[in-house]
Amino acid sequence: MSTMPAVQAPATPAKALSVPQKALRKLGLVRDIDLALHLPLRWEDETRMVPLGQARPGEPVQFEGEVTDSQVTFRPRRQLVVTVADASGETCQLRFFTFYPSHQKAMATGTRLLVRGEAKGGFLGGWQIVHPTVRPAGMALPGALTPVYPTVNGLPQAYLRKAVLAGLGRADLSETVPDAMRPALGLHGDWTLRAALEHLHRPPPDASVAALEDRSHPAWQRLKAEELLAQQLSQLRSKRERDALRAPALPTRPGGLQEQLLAALPFQLTAAQRRVGEEIAADLGRPVPMHRLLQGDVGSGKTVVAALAATVAIDAGWQCALMAPTEILAEQHFRKLVGWLEPLLAPRGLGVAWLTGGQKKKERAAMLERIASGQAALVVGTHAVIQDQVQFQRLALALIDEQHRFGVAQRLALRSKLQEQGSEPHLLMMTATPIPRTLAMSYYADLDVSTIDELPPGRTPIVTKVVADSRRGEVVERIRGQLAEGRQVYWVCPLIEESEALDLSNATHTHAELSAALPGVLVGLLHSRMPPAEKKAVMDLFTGGQMGVLVSTTVIEVGVDVPNASLMVIEHAERFGLSQLHQLRGRVGRGAAASACVLLYAPGENGRLGETARARLKAMAETTDGFEIARRDLEIRGPGEFLGARQSGAPLLRFADLVADARLLEVARDLAPRLLDRHPEAAARHEARWLGGKSEFLKA
Ligand code: ADP
Ligand code: MG
Numbered sequence: 001m002s003t004m005p006a007v008q009a010p011a012t013p014a015k016a017l018s019v020p021q022k023a024l025r026k027l028g029l030v031r032d033i034d035l036a037l038h039l040p041l042r043w044e045d046e047t048r049m050v051p052l053g054q055a056r057p058g059e060p061v062q063f064e065g066e067v068t069d070s071q072v073t074f075r076p077r078r079q080l081v082v083t084v085a086d087a088s089g090e091t092c093q094l095r096f097f098t099f100y101p102s103h104q105k106a107m108a109t110g111t112r113l114l115v116r117g118e119a120k121g122g123f124l125g126g127w128q129i130v131h132p133t134v135r136p137a138g139m140a141l142p143g144a145l146t147p148v149y150p151t152v153n154g155l156p157q158a159y160l161r162k163a164v165l166a167g168l169g170r171a172d173l174s175e176t177v178p179d180a181m182r183p184a185l186g187l188h189g190d191w192t193l194r195a196a197l198e199h200l201h202r203p204p205p206d207a208s209v210a211a212l213e214d215r216s217h218p219a220w221q222r223l224k225a226e227e228l229l230a231q232q233l234s235q236l237r238s239k240r241e242r243d244a245l246r247a248p249a250l251p252t253r254p255g256g257l258q259e260q261l262l263a264a265l266p267f268q269l270t271a272a273q274r275r276v277g278e279e280i281a282a283d284l285g286r287p288v289p290m291h292r293l294l295q296g297d298v299g300s301g302k303t304v305v306a307a308l309a310a311t312v313a314i315d316a317g318w319q320c321a322l323m324a325p326t327e328i329l330a331e332q333h334f335r336k337l338v339g340w341l342e343p344l345l346a347p348r349g350l351g352v353a354w355l356t357g358g359q360k361k362k363e364r365a366a367m368l369e370r371i372a373s374g375q376a377a378l379v380v381g382t383h384a385v386i387q388d389q390v391q392f393q394r395l396a397l398a399l400i401d402e403q404h405r406f407g408v409a410q411r412l413a414l415r416s417k418l419q420e421q422g423s424e425p426h427l428l429m430m431t432a433t434p435i436p437r438t439l440a441m442s443y444y445a446d447l448d449v450s451t452i453d454e455l456p457p458g459r460t461p462i463v464t465k466v467v468a469d470s471r472r473g474e475v476v477e478r479i480r481g482q483l484a485e486g487r488q489v490y491w492v493c494p495l496i497e498e499s500e501a502l503d504l505s506n507a508t509h510t511h512a513e514l515s516a517a518l519p520g521v522l523v524g525l526l527h528s529r530m531p532p533a534e535k536k537a538v539m540d541l542f543t544g545g546q547m548g549v550l551v552s553t554t555v556i557e558v559g560v561d562v563p564n565a566s567l568m569v570i571e572h573a574e575r576f577g578l579s580q581l582h583q584l585r586g587r588v589g590r591g592a593a594a595s596a597c598v599l600l601y602a603p604g605e606n607g608r609l610g611e612t613a614r615a616r617l618k619a620m621a622e623t624t625d626g627f628e629i630a631r632r633d634l635e636i637r638g639p640g641e642f643l644g645a646r647q648s649g650a651p652l653l654r655f656a657d658l659v660a661d662a663r664l665l666e667v668a669r670d671l672a673p674r675l676l677d678r679h680p681e682a683a684a685r686h687e688a689r690w691l692g693g694k695s696e697f698l699k700a
Contacts, residue, residue, distance in 0.1 A: 035167025
């Protein structure tokens with residue numbers, strides 16, 4: 001390793017790169033600034049000797065000693081075993097599973113070495129270290145803590161350390177936030193960006209590991225504030241770019257289709273539904289594409305709000321599309337919307353069309369024809385809605401249900417369905433997984449959010465019980481009780497990631513068990529591998545009330561609406577995510593009947609539940625509030641998983657923590673628009689510094 005890698009020369013053909021150079025790319029460490037912002041994971045104290053006499057198992061030692069023996073053994077596998085004795089006479093065996101003759105020579109008997117590593121053993125057979133760091137004795141110890149960086153295979157720490165320090169030396173670290181604004185961000189003058197980075201990459205000799213690893217240190221605060229500011233700037237900019245686009249302005253007409261639908265509904269809107277309906281109508285009235293998220297707990301009545309938005313677009317002479325993630329859900333929407341809208345559309349010669357993957361060719365062709373001609377004012381379907389053959393005559397509004405189930409590409413495809421030059425459809429995304437405030441303020445800052453925070457009247461709260469699987473018998477008793485009262489029951493079996501077949505056998509087994517235990521009751525089975533027609537037949541029996549119990553894999557997760565169902569049993573509840581459990585639970589409690597959710601759990605092989613599984617079940621038992629669930633989910637999982645498909649590829653926050661750094665987030669949010677307005681160049685420089693080319697992902 002004689003010369004530094006040419007980290008700033010992306011023009012070099014890929015095949016000319018060395019292994020560590022390729023690894024640097026893989027980590028996204030291309031520019032000097034990328035290297036400078038690649039911060040240590042932890043620090044090691046190599047400044048002191050830790051002789052074997054002071055060693056504790058599993059902790060690092062660093063000592064000088066003399067090689068007393070060196071040999072290659074073959075049991076249990078080929079390895080070089082070097083025995084070293086230190087001044088006090090204690091011995092340590094060094095084991096190397098990969099080694100070259102040069103290593104053997106450098107550690108020949110009689111050589112004095114400086115050894116560093118994690119010592120194991122220490123009782124009878126003396127100490128052992130696997131793959132220690134070994135240098136000739138007598139070398140000066142470093143004067144400061146040694147940073148340890150996140151790395152990948154093929155990129156040794158020593159190489160990475162050199163590359164980072166070189167990048168740090170060369171990078172432009174001039175301040176982007178003007179002096180006058182810096183106090184607002186809490187960026188104290190004595191912690192310039194350079195000072196903060198120097199501190200973390202090259203800690204001063206007297207720094208302690210604990211102080212560095214405590215991320216409340218001002219150097220960390222400085223970096224976290226910068227990172228959050230970059231994220232805010234990126235979101236704000238993409239929001240403004242979108243605001244510069246055009247969309248059809250869709251005014252709400254008094255006495256129009258929307259009023260007719262409201263008059264025809266069998267219920268009154270809740271205050272929350274009315275409020276979000278107005279927010280959406282206001283967006284639609286403007287010639288700028290709406291980019292709004294409608295969040296509301298399961299059962300809060302988002303569908304009717306979507307239908308009301310659709311009426312506005314249809315009234316103005318445009319088409320709408322509603323896309324749902326599963327065929328069952330799409331069909332349920334279709335039925336509901338046909339029921340509400342067909343009577344109003346038919347007199348105008350318009351109707352609702354239906355598109356799914358499993359559709360017959362002829363039916364599909366007919367639907368495509370109706371969509372292209374504009375006769376289909378509303379198109380409901382699965383992913384089929386965004387396929388190339390689907391040509392809308394005039395699409396003005398796209399509604400996406402359970403938006404987190406769709407990726408960025410799919411949303412973009414829907415947006416591109418409005419062919420008119422420079423114009424985009426309005427976009428309303430719906431989710432039953434509410435976004436905690438800190439997330440809404442960070443990753444979703446470019447979205448407008450409408451929240452339905454109230455359930456329709458007459459719902460009874462759901463009682464949740466966490467029950468060990470060994471008490472299954474009692475649960476079956478309980479099912480019997482519900483059936484005797486004319487109610488219906490869901491029983492959900494988990495998806496087993498590794499094996500769809502196993503998943504199925506589990507559900508099949510439970511289905512057989514319940515069928516046997518409940519003679520005279522129709523027990524149905526639903527799983528993802530069933531042909532659509534069969535799924536539909538089973539769903540129809542359950543929706544129609546003839547089927548008492550529905551055993552299913554997670555296919556019923558979203559959207560199924562059977563108000564007579566009063567009991568939800570979730571088997572192996574410990575395997576589900578928190579928001580998934582909450583969504584499943586939301587399938588009951590939709591009518592006036594008292595409803596319950598039973599979370600059956602089976603402890604692991606050690607007889608215990610894992611910590612996060614326990615936290616999830618506890619949260620479920622303690623609250624039915626979707627916002628509280630979402631907040632705890634964020635705490636348990638962190639934002640990476642929480643965001644799911646929406647932001648795959650998006651730059652996740654590397655340093656800032658949305659829970660711990662909520663205050664910094666508020667400050668960054670406050671500063672971003674001022675910086676962007678008054679110092680657009682500095683804002684662009686700041687964003688590029690932190691996000692490079694990655695901010696593109698955030699736009700969809
Ligand atoms: P979600 O928000 O989970 O998608 P849905 O739109 O499926 O909820 O609504 C759940 C049920 O509540 C549906 O049967 C729907 O017709 C009904 N509903 C919606 N709004 C009201 C309301 N204001 N009053 C009574 N029932 C309502
Ligand atoms: Mg819904």
